[in-house]
Each structure stands twice: as structure tokens, then as C-alpha cells.
Amino acid sequence: MSNNQEQSFWSKYIFSTDHKVIGKQFLWLGIIFLLFGGFQAMLIRWSLSNTGEPLPWWLLGNFLYQSNEGIISPDAYNQLFTMHGTIMIFWAITPVLIGAFGNFCIPLQIGAPDMVFPKLNMISFWTMFLASVVLLVSYLLPEGTAAGGWTSYPPLSTPVGGIPGQGQVFWTLSLTLAGTSTLMGAINYITTIVRLRAPGMGYFKMPLTIWGLFLTSILNALFVPIIAAGLIILLLDNVAGTQFLIAGGKATIPGGDPLLYQHVFWIFGHPEVYILILPAWGVVSDLLSVFARKPAFGYKATAICMCAITTLSAVVWGHHMYTTGMSPLLGKTFMFLTLLISIPSSIFFFNWLGTLWRGSLKFETPMLFAMSVMWVFGLGGLTGLYNATITSDIYLHDTYFVVGHFHYTMAASVLFGGFAAIYFWFPKLFGKQMNSIFGKVHFWFSFIPLNLVFFNMMVMGYAGHHRRIYDPTEYEFLAPVLGLNDLISISAYILGAAQCVFVVNFIYSLLKGKVAEKNPWKAATLEWTLDVPIPHGNFATVPTVYNGPHEYSHPDLKDRDWISQSEPLSS
């Protein structure tokens, strides 16, 4: 670690091997794509409630879809929801929670000087950057981007599927690159956590954020190679004339099987849900403890439950495929295994409630977002029961119920967990405090419309509305839900507008925000013992860890209610 060496602009800010700089690079990338993907969601909502009408000026109506008088066509609509899903999952959530906070928090919270493989870390970001370029280039193709849904089931996503252009090729390539980046990150995170913990930092003294990131990385390391294999097969079908995933009337070579892709996709795809949500769970568990001023309730049980869920997540992918004509034995097995997840999930949910119980709750912005994760994840988790059950899933599969459900679990929980993390670590990232009034406005204008959007999507799905329908007026049985459809759109616009408050707050605080104290939240984890800017190499002397990560309101403490992990508790 060359702490004192003079560095050029390039090696300091662009091709840096400092985990904190790489974390910030991931953060910027993630936020930009979050806004981009979110804007696409607005276009989707406009198209759904105003099918065939030109876009209004506030959705950049004068600039978009000019060749079609500003109207979103069915092809464009399919491209929008395909790219919205892809971008939000792989380019927004993954970089923010795993890329940014994984990079930033892991070395700081375990007392390490940096990641164990700093160069691999840098290559990981730049691979992701390359993936982003490939993805964005597909918007410039004459026939547009991929349009086969974020799942890209073949044969629709192969040349026989009838979608014109090369969007699918770019999609597959960019996703393979993004997966490569994730894999490099995962290897780095796992090795760092196993090898570079400071003296005294046992596994059960790690903050739960680190537990979440650790388990996420293990899942990534195990399952990203599987999706990569699937993507490469899909790529070959698209560019090399193979027919691994093509069967039926369009196949010219026997032996292809579209179902193979679905299995491969969901063997990765279900763990992916947990890959995204585990870091958010960890962050929320830690933040609840900080802002309730008491230790995380049942810390060990929470960590063990997270491990149990991680393990179970690997063997439940079949519940995405109940309607594929799966064998009854397999279906029942997947259903049973899926329902088992509710035991560890409930236990750690109760631990969250236990953390709040008899605490001294401070409703700072990160706390509001952390508590809202309890709400959205509670709803999302409970509504998963309908999809885990074969019979109710036969009806609800591929309806808006599923859309509402997975937005609650995956999008809302992770988004709010991510916002909590941004508001919480902003002082350590940039040395400034984010404005808390703007923060609270952002929270309430996100939380309420978000529930109106996704709860009503579940209601719509219960009323039978199937997914990915360009024009809902096409079906008579959907007539009763059209009003709800409009309400969802209006709520979505408010939700979108609220994110502008966040962007303004973020940039304003970065430039003109109040200079933050060293430890504004009075948190006990190691990163708060460092002054900002944290030098390359982090800790001047390697800290020794004495306490667990949540020592708040300990009865032996006199003048303050917290003690850092690296301070011995004198007794």
C-alpha cells in the first residue's frame, strides 16, 4: 500500500486500485443506471395507461420515438420492459449494493487495508463499465434493444423468435460481461472476508452487513458461472447457428430444448433474488441497531438464519416453473423446499422487531428507510406464499401479482435498503452530511407512492391481469382494472419525481453539504473510527477488535451510549 506516494489523476480517480474509489465508481454507475431504468419505468407506465398516445413533454416527448410521432409501439414497449428489468437488476441494484457498498464497507468494517486483490477489483469495475457500454450501444441499433423480457426465454430470444435486429446479441454479451465483473468481485469479497479480518474480528463479530455481503458473494461465485453457461449457449444460438435451445416447428436440427434454458436461468435466477436482498438485509439489521441504540436482537440467530436462507435459495428454483408441465414429484418437492424458507425468514424478521423493542428510536433518514424495508419485505415475503403454492400459482403465475410481489421483495426492499445505506454512509464516503429534510421528503414521497404502485399491481394480478400486455384494453376481462392501471401510473410518476429530490440532495450535499463529523450516527463499527478522507490503505495501525458490532447502551458505559469495536470495554 503506497500511502504517501504521489499519484496522478488517472491512477487516483480512474484506474484506482483503492477499494473506496472503486466503490464510489460503482455508486455513480449504479445511480446513473437507476435513474435511466427508472425513467424507462415511467415510459412503460405512460404506455400502459395512455396506450398509443404520444409522450408528453415531461417524459421528453419531443425527443423520443420521433420516427413514430412520439408514440410507443408494441415493439418499443417490449424493449422498454426488457431493458427496465435488466438494467434495474444488473446495472442498478447490483452495482449500488454489491459493487459500491461491498467495496466500501468490507475492508473498512473488517479492519483491512484494502481488498485482497486490488487489481482484480479495478478490473472488475472496468469490466462492468465495458458491459455498460455494450448495453448502451444496443440502444443505437436501428431495430433497437433486446425485447424478449429480462428472462429472455428462447426460442423467442433466438433468431427464430421473430424479434428483428441484433439487440439480443448485445444483451447477451453485455450480461456475460457484467457476470464476469460480478464473479471477480465475488472472489475478491470472499477471500478478503476470510483472510483479512483484523485481529479479534471473529465471524460472529462481523457486522451483519458483512454477513450479507459474504453470503451474497458465495451465491454469486457459485451461480454466476451457471447463468454464464446459459448465456453462452444462447449467444451461440444467436450468432453461430446452433440450436441448443430451439425445438418445435422452427427447429431444423433435433435435440434442442428450450426448457434447458429455463432451468439454467432459474438455478441462477432464484439465488439472484437473495444475491440482491442479502446485503440489504444485512444493512437494515445493522442500521436498526444503530438507530434503536441497542444491540441487534439475536445477532447470531440472524446470521445463522441468513446462512439457512442462502442454502435453501439454491434448491428452490423450480417454483418459477410450476406451469411448465413439471413432474408432480418435482413440483411438490420444490413447493415444500420453498415454503421452508419462511421459517428462517420469520425468525430474522422477529429479530428485527426485537431490535426495535425497548430501544430508543431515532428517526433519522437512514432509519426511516431501514424501517420501511421491514414493511416492504414483510409484504413481499408474505405474498411470496401465493407463488410458492402450486395451485394458487397456476392462477397467479405470469400475472401482475408476480410483478407486484417481486417488486416488493427485490425492488422495494433493495432500493430502500440501498437508500438507507447511501444516507447512512454518505458522511464516510464524501465527508459531508446529506440534508435530512430533503431526505425525509424523499422518503415519504417514495414510500407512499411505491406502495400504491406495487400493492395495486398485486390487486390487478389477482383480478387476472397477465403480464407484458402492451394494451390492456384488448381484453374484456381486464375492463374492471383499467382504472387501477391509471392510478398506478399516476403513483409511479410521483415516485419518479421523488427521486429527483434525492438526486438534488445528493449533488447539493456533495458540493455544499454540512461537513460531517467523524461519527455522526455514533455507530460502533470500525469505519467510523477513521477520519475522512480515508487514506489509501485505510488504518494507520491495524485495529484490534474487542467487541461485537452493536455495543450500544451497555450498562457499563458512562459518558456515552456506544463503544467502538476496537475499544476495550473497561470494567
Next chain:
Amino acid sequence: MKRMKKIFPGIWFLEPPKDISVDGWRIDNVIQYTDTVITIYFAIVVLAMLYFVIRYRSRSGHQAVYDRGDTKKHVVITVAMGLLIFFSIDVVIEGMSFRDLKEAFWNFPKGDDVVQVEVMPQQFAWNFRYAGEDGEFGTEDDLVPSQNQMHIPVDKPVIIQIAPYDVIHSFYLPNFRVKIDATPGMVNTMWFQATETGKFEIACAELCGNSHYRMKGYLTVDSEEDYNNWLQSLEEEGLEDDEWGDEDEEIPIRWGWAWKESM
């Protein structure tokens, strides 16, 4: 905002489309049971959170209680609550679901009065095929109605076997609460039975291309007599029986496949 005015009446009390099937109630029941129990649990959680927010808010003179929640008592209580949820929801709905699958959805009807229909979706239409007089598929007298028109008799079990021509589709009958994927290269099967006559919609539930949204068919439930008349009219029309795919025997699924008895 041309449809604004319709927003408010009764939006949160939307119901599934009218159930006209023999077994749809089973699915509605599972959903309603789950609705009720999770509403109660979620309400308890929200009330607890509200109580904590008010009772334990930070204020002068109020101190958090140092409590790691890792005593034996705490662990036993949280695990017990986890198990309570598991047994009161998961086990119950799993039991209901297994019962319904065994008694209804996977219990395929047998006998002479079972109506058999082959379904072959393609981008972006539904093809149906009836066996005709000889009761065998893939023969000269197969009946193929015009696209997107499926007729079934009321009060009789109907088994469909489905395989698509091109990409994945999903045969979705909102009024029967059922759907089944049509995956190229394999034949899937499903059965249902109507309890009243009328014309209902068939939707494609799996994204299949740019016109997925209007891949709509109609399921007409006829009285016994009307159904027979309709079959009769098909025979008289003698609609052209289009062959799909080439004659290559290696491609297993061709339109008009022999009915797969083992399914």
C-alpha cells in the same frame, strides 16, 4: 387520461373474473385463506411497529434497554414464532394445495365423455384440433375450426394437449383459474370443466413477441346440443387441415400428434 373517471369505484375490492369452472373454487379458497392469515400477521407486525415507534421513540429521559436477545428464552420464543407462522400458513396451504392437486388438477378424468382437444399456439394465434368421428388424432377426419375459436360442451371434462409451433406461449383461462405453458418440443396437458355456457377469453400469458398482447382466443362453452351442431358444421365446412412442420420424423412434435395416453 381518458380513463381517469373509472379509477375510484371499488378499486381495492377487485375480484378475479367470474369462476365458471368445477375446480376454480379450490384456487380461490387457497388464495382467500392465505389472504386472511397474512393480513392478520401483517397487521400484528404493523401494530407492533407503530407501538414501538410511539412507546420507544428517542426522547429525554428515555434509555434503550441493553438486550442482545440471545438468551435461551429469546431464541426459543423467536423460533417458536417462526414455527407458528410455518404451521399456521405454510403447512395449511401446502396441505390444501396437495389435496387439490390430487383430487382435481392432477387427477385427469377418464371415460368416454371426456372431450379431447389438441392446441397448437403460434405467433400470434391459437389453433385447435378435434379428433373427429374416429376419435383418433392425426387422421383425415380431424376437425380444425377457424383460428382462435375453441368450443367445449358444458359440464363435461375437457383435456387439452398443447404444443406450440414456434416459441413459448401459455394457455391461460382466467375464468377457470388455470394456465399451462406451451413449450416447443414437448406436449403439455391440462384439464378443466365448465359449469355454465357463454363466450370467454383465452389469453397468452407468456411473452411471445410484439403482438403477444393481442394473442387472444375465445372459448365458447356450448350446451351439449350446440356443441354437437358446431362439430357438425365443422365437418360440413371441411376446413383445410393445414400441415405444419416438415415430414422429418426426427422432429417429435408435429401438428396433429397422436394423443399421448400416458400423460
